[in-house]
Amino acid sequence: MRNKVAILLATLFAAIVCVLGLGTGTAQADGETIFGFLFEGTGPDRVNYDGVDVTVSGPSGFEETATSDADGRWDIPVPGEGTYTVALDQETLPEGVTLRNQDLESLDVVVAFGQNKPVLFPLGEGTRNVASRWDEAAQLTAEGLRFGLIIALAAVGLSLIFGTTGLTNFAHGELVTLGGLLTYWLNSGNLPRFLPDGPQIPFIAAAAIALVLCGLLGWANDAGLWAPLRRRGTGLIAAMIVSIGLSILVRYIYLYLFGGTNQSYRSYQGQVGLDVGPITLASKDYISMGIAIVVLMATAYALLRTRLGKATRAVADNPALAAASGIDVDHVIKVVWIAGSVLAGLSGVLLGLAQGVNFQMGFQILLLIFAAVTLGGLGTAFGALLGSLVVGMFISVSTLWIPIELKNVGALGILIVVLLVRPQGILGRAQRVG
Amino acid sequence: MNWEQIIVNALEASVGLQAVVFALAAIGLNVHFGYTGLLNFGQSAFLAVAAYGLAVMVSTFGLSFWVGILVGLVGAVILALLLGVPTLRLRADYLAIVTIAAAEIVRLIARSVTFADTFGGSDGRQAFAGGFYDLNPYPEGSYNIGSFGFGERAMWILTVGWTLVALSCLIVFLLMRSPWGRVLKAIREDEDAVRSLGKNVYSYKMQSLIIGGVLGSLGGFVYALGQASIQPDIFGTETTFYVYTVLILGGAARVASPVVGAMIFWVVLSLTDNILNQAIDAGYISTSIITNSQVGQVRFMLVGLALMLLMIFRPQGIFGDRKEIALDAR
Numbered sequence: 001m002r003n004k005v006a007i008l009l010a011t012l013f014a015a016i017v018c019v020l021g022l023g024t025g026t027a028q029a030d031g032e033t034i035f036g037f038l039f040e041g042t043g044p045d046r047v048n049y050d051g052v053d054v055t056v057s058g059p060s061g062f063e064e065t066a067t068s069d070a071d072g073r074w075d076i077p078v079p080g081e082g083t084y085t086v087a088l089d090q091e092t093l094p095e096g097v098t099l100r101n102q103d104l105e106s107l108d109v110v111v112a113f114g115q116n117k118p119v120l121f122p123l124g125e126g127t128r129n130v131a132s133r134w135d136e137a138a139q140l141t142a143e144g145l146r147f148g149l150i151i152a153l154a155a156v157g158l159s160l161i162f163g164t165t166g167l168t169n170f171a172h173g174e175l176v177t178l179g180g181l182l183t184y185w186l187n188s189g190n191l192p193r194f195l196p197d198g199p200q201i202p203f204i205a206a207a208a209i210a211l212v213l214c215g216l217l218g219w220a221n222d223a224g225l226w227a228p229l230r231r232r233g234t235g236l237i238a239a240m241i242v243s244i245g246l247s248i249l250v251r252y253i254y255l256y257l258f259g260g261t262n263q264s265y266r267s268y269q270g271q272v273g274l275d276v277g278p279i280t281l282a283s284k285d286y287i288s289m290g291i292a293i294v295v296l297m298a299t300a301y302a303l304l305r306t307r308l309g310k311a312t313r314a315v316a317d318n319p320a321l322a323a324a325s326g327i328d329v330d331h332v333i334k335v336v337w338i339a340g341s342v343l344a345g346l347s348g349v350l351l352g353l354a355q356g357v358n359f360q361m362g363f364q365i366l367l368l369i370f371a372a373v374t375l376g377g378l379g380t381a382f383g384a385l386l387g388s389l390v391v392g393m394f395i396s397v398s399t400l401w402i403p404i405e406l407k408n409v410g411a412l413g414i415l416i417v418v419l420l421v422r423p424q425g426i427l428g429r430a431q432r433v434g
Numbered sequence: 435m436n437w438e439q440i441i442v443n444a445l446e447a448s449v450g451l452q453a454v455v456f457a458l459a460a461i462g463l464n465v466h467f468g469y470t471g472l473l474n475f476g477q478s479a480f481l482a483v484a485a486y487g488l489a490v491m492v493s494t495f496g497l498s499f500w501v502g503i504l505v506g507l508v509g510a511v512i513l514a515l516l517l518g519v520p521t522l523r524l525r526a527d528y529l530a531i532v533t534i535a536a537a538e539i540v541r542l543i544a545r546s547v548t549f550a551d552t553f554g555g556s557d558g559r560q561a562f563a564g565g566f567y568d569l570n571p572y573p574e575g576s577y578n579i580g581s582f583g584f585g586e587r588a589m590w591i592l593t594v595g596w597t598l599v600a601l602s603c604l605i606v607f608l609l610m611r612s613p614w615g616r617v618l619k620a621i622r623e624d625e626d627a628v629r630s631l632g633k634n635v636y637s638y639k640m641q642s643l644i645i646g647g648v649l650g651s652l653g654g655f656v657y658a659l660g661q662a663s664i665q666p667d668i669f670g671t672e673t674t675f676y677v678y679t680v681l682i683l684g685g686a687a688r689v690a691s692p693v694v695g696a697m698i699f700w701v702v703l704s705l706t707d708n709i710l711n712q713a714i715d716a717g718y719i720s721t722s723i724i725t726n727s728q729v730g731q732v733r734f735m736l737v738g739l740a741l742m743l744l745m746i747f748r749p750q751g752i753f754g755d756r757k758e759i760a761l762d763a764r
Contacts, residue, residue, distance in 0.1 A: 168527050248741065256735075367535060
C-alpha cells in the first residue's frame, strides 16, 4: 500500500505547475519608514489600488495617515525604532475588495533602527463582487472540505493506531508537524541548526522524500519506544501519558531546531484564485484536495480489499483472536505505524501548503483530530474519515454565524454534545459501560 | 557563575508562588487521577475558571473580593458538572478527550476578541488583587534570611497559599480514610465490582470530580492573587501536563506527594534555568548552541523527557506505591 501511495503522490504532484512569487519593492529614505503596496494578483494580472488610507500609530502619541498612490504604494516615515500599529481603513478600499483575513485589519510591527519596514495587507476575494450569503456558504464549505480532508489524513492514522494497539497517541500531532518541517527544510535548503545549507529540492521531490522519512521515523518510533513498552506490558493509560511526554519533548526540539516563526514553502505562494461556480480557491488547494481524496480512497481500498488490510481490521477488532487465527499481530502493528505516520506526514505537507509551516502546526490541530476520531467512533477508520469532514466543515461554515476566533470552540463544543446523545460516536458500536 | 544566587533562587522556587499553585492543582488532580482513576486532562480549566471568576467580578464588574472568590468556587463546581455529565458513564479515554477539549474552550473564550470587554482578550485582567492585599497583616518591608527572602506582598500570598495547601492535604487525608474514600479507591481498582455491591459509581465519580476541581481551583486563586494579573494562555494544556508531571513525580495516591512533587519540580526547573543562563553569560556554553532566550525550551524538553521516563521506569513516582497506581482502570 505504501508503494502505491508514494507513486500516486509523485504523479499527482507532478501535475502541479503554477509557481508564482510575491514581489516586494524596496524603499530608500532617511531614518525609519513603514511602507507597503496594496495590490491583488501578480504579474500581468496585478491590480494596484490607489486612494486607500493606512494609519500608523505608535509610542508617545505618534499617528500619521498616508494614502496609496497609483502603484498602490504608501509610505509613512516614523520617528524612530519601536513598535507601531499599522491599520488599514477598509472603508477606503474600492467596492468589492476586502482583506483576505479580516483579523489582520491592523498589525503590530517592530521597526528596527534605520529599517524600512515593509507591511503587506493581503487583499483578495474581491474579484467576486459583494458575495451573497449562499455564495459565502459554498466558499466556506469548500474551505471546510479542504481542512476536513487534511484532518482526515491524520485522523485515519491515529484511529488505526488506536484500533490496533489501544494507544491514544498524543504525539500524533508531532508526526503531522514532521511532514511539514521536513518538506520545508528540503524545499528551502535552510537545513536545521548545525547543518550547512543544502540544495533547494523541488517541492514535489522534497515532499516525497519527507514522506519516506516520516514512514521511517514512524517505524523507528514504534520499534524504539512503543513495541518495547507493549512487551513490558505497560498499561494503556501509562502509555498515553508517555505519549504526552514525547509530544512535549519533540515539540520543543522542533522549536529549538526550527525557531518560532511561520515559514512558507518556496513554491506555490500567492497563487491567484480559480473560480469554480461560487467557489474561489487557489489551484494548489484543488490539487491538495484531490491528493487527499485519492490517498484516503486508496487507504479505504487497502483496508477493505487487501489481505493486510483485512488483517488490520481483524487486529483492531480483537487482537487475541486475530493472533490465534494466524495473523502476525506485530507485523500488522508495524505496518499500521508506518502507514499512519506517512498519512500524518502527508497531512502536514498539505497543511503547510495551506497555512504555512511552524513548529506546533500539528499540535494546534491535534485536538481537532481527536474530536474527529471521537465523533466518528474511537478506533473505526471510516468513522475517523466521516468525523474529520464533519469537524472541518463545521469549523469553516460556522464562521457564518460565530466570530472567526471562536470557530474551534464550536467544533470542540459539538464534540461534547455528540457524546451526550450518541456516546459511541457516529459510526462506533455501542458498548455497555456500567 | 554565581552559585550563591543559583542556590537562593532554587530555595525561593521551592516555597515560591509556582510551587504553591502547582501543589494545589496537583492535590486536586490527585483526587481525580490518583484516588478515583479519572483521567482529567482539563485541570487547567479549573484554575482558569477560579482565576477569571475572581478577576472578572472585581475588575470588570467592580464587586468585592469575596464575591469574586465565591463566583470562582461556584464556577469550578459548575465546570465539574458540565464535564462529568456527558463523560463519566463512558470509557476513561473519552473523559480525557472531553476534558482537554473543555479546557481549550475555556481558554479560547477567555482570549477571544468577542468577549474582550468581559475577559480582557489575550491581555487578560489586572488590578483585582487590591482587596486581598488590604488584608495583609505583614508590615511593609522585606523578610530575609541572608539573601533568601520575600517582600511583604509575597509573604502574605505565600502564607495564605501554604495554609491552603496544608488544609487541602488535611481534607484529602480525612476524606480518603473515610468509608467514602475507600469507595473511591475501590472504583479505581474495579468499577464493576463496586457497582455490583450496590454503590452508585456515577455519583461517586461526580463527587470526586467536583472536590478535586474545587481543590485545584484554589491554585487558580493563588496564582491570580500572587501575580495580580492573569492572561488566558497560562491556562493552556501545557499547564495541565505540568500538573501531571508534578503529581507523577511525587507519586499518585499519596496525600503529601503532590506537595513534594511541586517543590522538587520547581527547584529542578529553577536550577536548570539559572545554571544554563549563567553558563551562557559566562561563555561556558557557546551562543551558537543555545541562547538565553532558548533556555525556556530546554525546560519544556526536560519536562517531556521526565514525564516519559517516570511513566516508563517509575510510574509510582518518589513516594507512591506501585500497587496503588491503577493505570489500567477504565
